[in-house]
Amino acid sequence: MKFKHLTMILLLGIYALAGCKKRDGAVQTAAIQVTVEYPGNYSSAKAANVQVKLISKTDGTTLTGTTNANGILNLTDVIPGTYNISAVKSLSATEAQTLTGIAQELQLNAAENDFNINGTSTLTLKLTGSAAGSLLIKEVYYTGSKTATGGTYFSDQFVEIYNNSTDVIYLDGLCIADLYGNSGLINPSSEATPFKNDTENCYASNVWRIPGTGKQYPLAPGASIVIAQDGVNHKEAALNPNSPVDLSNADWETYNERPDNRDADAPNVPNLEKLYFTGGFDWLLTVFGPGLIIFKTDDFSKLEKVAVPNSTIAERIKVPKALVIDAFEALKDANSVGYKRVPVGLDAGFVYATDTYTAESFRRKVVTTINGRRVLQDTNNSSNDFVKLSKPTPKAFN
Ligand SMILES: [Ca+2]
Ligand SMILES: [Ca+2]
Known part of the structure; x- marks a missing residue:
């Protein structure tokens, strides 16, 4: 019983502290929605399961996430600032065949540098890579x-x-x-x-x-x-x-x-x-x-x-x-x-x-x-x- 009480008090304390800081503006956070798309001539635009990386230009902090089935990654609680954002996707021959018609392993990339995240930002990254086929x-x-x-x-x-x-x-x-x-x-x-x-x-x-x-x-x-x-x-x-x-x-x-x-x-x-x-x-x-x-x-x-x-x-x-x-x-x-x-x-x-x-x-x-x-x-x-x-x-x- 005692332990439970203690936990609750602690949690309330942290919540209160966070709330205070937010009001102060010291730890104001932002959100970003990153949409990752396949090249225009693929069978689908939605690039699911793509690893997205955000590197803060201020302090080098790195955030990572993976796009959902719709090719979207939502990140909240991001420290506002300027970021270099990149996405990378490796396609197996089987995945590439579905998307391009050609069974050939592919490495796709996208990058957006000096992107300012503030409030609620949105960004679309278009993947590119070496051509499949010849x-x-x-x-x-x-x-x-x-x-x-x-x-x-x-x-x-x-x-x-x-x-x-x-x-x-x-x-x-x-x-x-x-x-x-x-x-x-x-x-x-x-x-x-x-x-x-x-x-x-x-x-x-x-x-x-x-x-x-x-x-x-x-x-x-x-x-x-x-x-x-x-x-x-x-x-x-x-x-x-x-x-x-x-x-x-x-x-x-x-x-x-x-x-x-x-x-x-x-x-x-x-x-x-x-x-x-x-x-x-x-x-x-x-x-x-x-x-x-x-x-x-x-x-x-x-x-x-x-x-x-x-x-x-x-x-x-x-x-x-x-x-x-x-x-x-x-x-x-x-x-x-x-x-x-x-x-x-x-x-x-x-x-x-x-x-x-x-x-x-x-x-x-x-x-x-x-x-x-x-x-x-x-x-x-x-x-x-x-x-x-x-x-x-x-x-x-x-
Ligand atoms: Ca001629
Ligand atoms: Ca001739």
């Missing part, structure tokens, strides 16, 4: 088409590159290349690439580059560019009315300037920079199925040129696997696996068409759609990630 090869149309008289037409090939990330990506300096080697047993003496045992490098026959000084060619999340062999309407009467594509609106074309003008320069479609070329009239991808990579390098001239063993043909450009952003492999048929040119670490599989000049195209699968942004499948395996279409779908998914 550029991907979205579609490759390499098979070509047949003309009305049964002839073959291959100038309508294109490659489409897609921003499969949550942020703008600048395409300046992006290189695209086709890799050396046969696509399969095209004739009885067709051998696999002599570089097939090098699992760490790709050997490029031709390399093209998007120009730019760094930030001239932004590509929004979910947007794409089409690189045409020739940026014209291939359905025109003078070309091939049977062609499945009009590429007059392509973003880029490969123009191979030659004295004999065998490759025409479509005036409305800008030209890629030709960095290395071993082809003929134009950037013709083999209609039996190309191996393709996209990559970036600070200094293209530093890449090694390698002679093709037992051959007198032009050297190939050795591109280290680490530079490669994405790869695609198509081979002649289901039995051509031994002819793979893209190292398995970059692309474990391959696609193949029914035949040459079928107008078939290969497009990457869509995993999910977040806020209207399609997220494409990327398991580094063309067998899994691409579907064969009966006709190409440049800049489209149907």
Whole structure:
């Protein structure tokens, strides 16, 4: 009994003391509501379970708290003053997949410095972090088409590159290349690439580059560019009315300037920079199925040129696997696996068409759609990630 009384007296005493001080203004406190939000292109704005830290600029005192299910942290009894406020959130691959569509661990941060807390303050912190996802090869149309008289037409090939990330990506300096080697047993003496045992490098026959000084060619999340062999309407009467594509609106074309003008320069479609070329009239991808990579390098001239063993043909450009952003492999048929040119670490599989000049195209699968942004499948395996279409779908998914 005595003890209980004592406790009560003590509590009353403390309460009275606190009340006095508040009236004096000596320990006046403030409140702050911090709302933490995910980046705008995530499936939800509410960033729950985020650790928020407030450091007083006056005395270095640190306050911490964690946001609730609505992404909100309410702190009361805060000493008024100026604070540096930060939030940090680590997303597991599974959490990131729900929010961005891409299963990739992410570290997100936000900070607001010199923030004055007084009375009842509110603050919204917007998390940012490295982009989830990357550029991907979205579609490759390499098979070509047949003309009305049964002839073959291959100038309508294109490659489409897609921003499969949550942020703008600048395409300046992006290189695209086709890799050396046969696509399969095209004739009885067709051998696999002599570089097939090098699992760490790709050997490029031709390399093209998007120009730019760094930030001239932004590509929004979910947007794409089409690189045409020739940026014209291939359905025109003078070309091939049977062609499945009009590429007059392509973003880029490969123009191979030659004295004999065998490759025409479509005036409305800008030209890629030709960095290395071993082809003929134009950037013709083999209609039996190309191996393709996209990559970036600070200094293209530093890449090694390698002679093709037992051959007198032009050297190939050795591109280290680490530079490669994405790869695609198509081979002649289901039995051509031994002819793979893209190292398995970059692309474990391959696609193949029914035949040459079928107008078939290969497009990457869509995993999910977040806020209207399609997220494409990327398991580094063309067998899994691409579907064969009966006709190409440049800049489209149907
Ligand atoms: Ca061309
Ligand atoms: Ca042009």
